[in-house]
Amino acid sequence: MVDIHDGDRIDPDDCVEDTALDAYSRVVSSVYDVAAAAVVAIEVRHDPRSRGAAGSGFLFTPDGLILTNSHVVQRARRIVAHTAAGQAIDASLVGDDPHTDVALLKVASSMRLPSIELGSARNIRVGQLVVAIGNPLGYASTVTAGVVSALGRSLRSTTGRLMDDVIQTDAALNPGNSGGPLLDAHGRVIGVNTAIIAGAQGICFSTSVDAASRVAVQLLRHGRVKRAYLGIAAQNVELPRRVARFFNLPQACAVRATQITRDSPAARAGVESGDMIVGLDDNPCESLDDLHRLLTEERIGAVVQLSVVRGNRRLQLDLVPIELKD
Secondary structure, three states: OOOOOHHHOOOHHHOOHHHHOOHHHHHHHHHHHHHHHHEEEEEEEOEOOEOOOEEEEEEOOOOOEEEEOHHHHOOOOEEEEEOOOOOEEEEEEEEEEOOOOEEEEEEOOOOOOOOOOEOOOOOOOOOOEEEEEEOHHHOOOEEEEEEEEEEEEEEEOOOOOEEEEEEEEOOOOOOOOOOOEEEOOOOOEEEEEEEEOOOOOOOEEEEEHHHHHHHHHHHHHHOOOOOEEOOEEEEEEEOOHHHHHHOOOOOOEEEEEEEEOOOOHHHHHOOOOOOEEEEEOOEEOOOHHHHHHHOOHHHOOOOEEEEEEEOOEEEEEEEOOEEOOO
16 A cells, blocks of 8 residues: 655646546547537428427538438428527528438538538447537537447338448437437547437447438439339248249348339339349349349449249349339
């Protein structure tokens, strides 16, 4: 045991504030200092008399582009962005994509606005420190911190489509955090906070910034995300083993067409109700989610080959997808 004499005691007044902070606190504080000014509170009004939902967003360009969640701004008649400096600025909706829960807003300002650098989620690791900033339950500029709990999660959007490349974190999120940034230790955006699990603690999700950036580019270019459309209503089914063995298929499931839309690409190509879709352009399809992932903008107007099992035959049907209209 070490004896501490009066002459050895440390006077708290001799300690400066910086040295009182541990390494963890310094990182979180520095991230907040870098990013907080660019985080905005999103106020949504559905009619002139009442306020609607509220969420978060963040400026990622100095000329006023804001990323947030689609579910925050859906059906809004007016959107107001409240900055950390106390400004209330009307925002216009550039476009939104409910399938990925990403929306892009634009505010007009005569001055350069504070913005956050977009990073990448490709090199993040499970266990690394992350920081979230937002407006949970209306409390502006709230910072929480945690770690990356898991990578590569999938999450259902409100439309039923599967969102891939989702980051799971235990940084505390609450209603109102939606649309705010998830940041790495350098203050760069690695995700857009999107969802919590009601009743759970420490299980929160963010769309990776790489996926959100791809959506933002399309929203800027087209005002929407372009996806290919076949004209098939379908369901996931188990592929009989004898069928998989007979046709040498590498999968246990397929997509059964239950209804074909009249005059659709599928109808023109000869797809029939009951056909089991097992592949598209040499890519196996075990589920509707697989099919959705493959129906990207690049396939609109291009000839694709749909592989189907019909009775005791395997057919290769050529069709030309059109753009999906929501």
